Amino acid sequence: MNSLAARLGLGLAAVLLAVFLAQGYVVDAALRHLTGAYVAERLKHDAEGLLALLQFDPAGRPVVDEQRVGPIFRRPYSGHYYRVQTGQLVLRSRSLWDSDMAYPGAAPAPGQTRLSLGSGPAGQTLLMLAAAYEKAGHPVTVVVAEDYSPIEEDFNTFRWRYLGGALVALGGVLLLQAWVVRRSLRPLRRAQAELRELEYGEVHRLSAVGLPKEVAPLVEEINRLIGLIRQRLERSRNAVGNLAHALKTPLTVLQQVAASDTLAAHPELRAELLEHTASIDQYLQRELKRARLAGGVVPGQRFEPARELPPLVDTLQRIYRDKALDIELDLPPGLVLRGEREDLLELFGNLLDNACKWAQRRVRVSLSAAGEGEIMIEDDGAGVAAADVAALFQRGRRLDEGTRGHGLGLAIARDIVQHYGGEMRLGRSAVLGGFKVALRLGRPAA
Template sequence: MISLKRRLSLGLTFTLSLLILLQWALITLVIERVTETQLLERLESESEGLLASIEINPDGSFQLNSLRLSSLYQRPFSGHYFVVCTEQSCRQSRSLWDESLDIEPMPSGQMLQSSLNGPNDERLFALSRGYYKQNHSLTIMVAQNISELHEDIFQFQMLYSLVSAIGLAVLLFIQWIIVGKALQPLQRIQNQLSRLRKGETAKIDAEGPAEIQPMIEELNRLLNTMTRKTQRSRAALGNLAHALKTRLTLLNQTAEREGLKNLPEIQVSLNQVSRDMGQIIERELKRARLLGSPMPGQKVELEHEIAELSRTLQLLYREKSPIIDWEIEPGLLFFGDREDLLEMLGNLLENACKWCRKRVNINVYQNRSCCCFVVEDDGKGCVESEQSQLVQRGFRADESVPGSGLGLAIVADIVESYSGEMLFSRSAMGGLEVEIRLPLIV
């Protein structure tokens, strides 16, 4: 899955970097071009000035009017040089001292830019130009040391690169913050969804941006509808069972009528039918109301519920008064339906109380993958061959002990609906140990 944040960040980083790089290249290029053009213009005007100061004799020799020459050409190695050549002779500026520069004769009106090495390894930029004056063609080359200029440009470029790089970094940082801020509501919604899945909340409270808010509302509406439907169908099932069971009790009472006292076989079969129907209703009702997976927003405080259950069982088994001990991490929560939990533990504990001699233990713990319930007693237990039959509907390990044989079958249904597992083994206390592992929703 592509992360929105990554995608936005990558796109923005790419475009911003490209933009900064382009403008850096443009500015650098323009600076170089502008300096070169200015230099060229200056050399051209120098060249024109020199031409004006040249006086050519009729014999072809010439002299320069030194008064009109800039002092820069007089100081040795000043960085400003010239060479003037006619067909017969050449003259060069005093600044060249004992060095010389190569010069190509140029036809009149032509120009040539070149870069060459001057005295003291100076880098020179030179302009050679051909002229025609007083019927003689001559070539003037003006050169200037550009080492320092290059140095200046280089320094400017370095500084500019540095400023651009810092600017880019600042821009990237700002856009990273903007993207983060823009996606913050999504992060909140994500947290809420995970809380919802774990059952810590019943609906999504986070406000989303306009693009996502409708989705949140729709989801909340669906959750609400689902909860209401479940509650309604549970209530309907409960009413149905209530009505049917009341009728069955009536049937029992009908069987006890005076008129039937003489027909004991009819009484027995009526009672049998009503008992069977009662069990079918019980089992199917409980199966039907199992939810398959926990509804969102449900949590049960385990120690509290188990204490209540133990008290109920102690009242139910008052004559036997079993000692029910539990070991539960304080504050441990079960994320699932309270009724399912009570049904599961109630049946297990009732079995344990029924079969124990005196003691029943329940141990609840949670590890990374599941919530585990271990219920054990100190009764005579159950042989291994019978353990697999325990969950069958109507199986009763001891027919002399009253019961419906439904308890563990219902527990098995609940465990299955939570995709959990149920294991039987012999307890260290002597009796049966039932371990139930319900996977946690991550």
């Protein structure tokens, strides 16, 4: 179970259930004890009253004045009974009618009392008190009993009511606990939302304001790591840029030497030198562009096609003004793509430049807001045969050597898409009939 809220909820639910069960047991035992003590005290009072009414006739037989005994002991099977025994002589209450009542346990010692549950004349449960006395030189054992069944029924009714009330209370406490847990985890959900905003470039760091002390160190550490990543990326870019610029001067010198009259007598050497210096220049340009691919390394970046693409389209229309291209933009309003602005400008720039280069009159750019966002760039040019699609991704490879360029555009675009964990497909446009590039940007690569 990986849910923190579920762990807290189940843990507290188990504790509350144990507490309610323990409380129910304690309450039940306490009520039983108090009720039993109350009834026992009443039975003891009845036994002492019977002892006071007990007389012995001249023959030594025990006698109790029935008129002075409570009427409840005179009504048959009333639920209140007594039995007085002295020696072999036994005196029973009229409520026992023709039944007898024996104490189930051991007889008490003189001066002691015993309490026990037994069976009554009508099969009911009796709470019985046995007390041993001595009166007028005669040992006397008085057993007084009361029907315990109504008390048991009251106990059962109380148990069910208590169980119902406890379940309602437990449910209420669990709901309250769930609300408290959700409220306590709100800072984590807020941090999650800010991370999403950070990914889209809406914020540049997480806010630590109002966070509990258990969560604040985590957020501060994330902010520190974001700053370190930015610094390291900037140093890496600067180092690559400095290296490229440092190599640019000697490379230019080599190109000038190759083009000078010094090597006029060695045309093969000149051609080979020019070819290799051109290749080095292409790779330098490529590595400079790769150094700008921040991808998922720098959070807090966003790209808004509706704002960034129109100026790019205007620039391309000026570059290819001899073609009078109609570049159509189909952009959902408010669409935001995750990624660094420079990366995605490089991506769209390479793909649109390639489309404008081969188009006859029309270029179409369409974006979809579904899923991670699908991007489609189409033109009405001659297109590419299916057998030649794989060759388009080879660096420096051009199917038409008569067209200007280094042949790096699609390869660079593919690198950017792969860096962002996306996919790129090439084919023929069903709408314009020319070349089509369809791609989907995934979550940036770390």
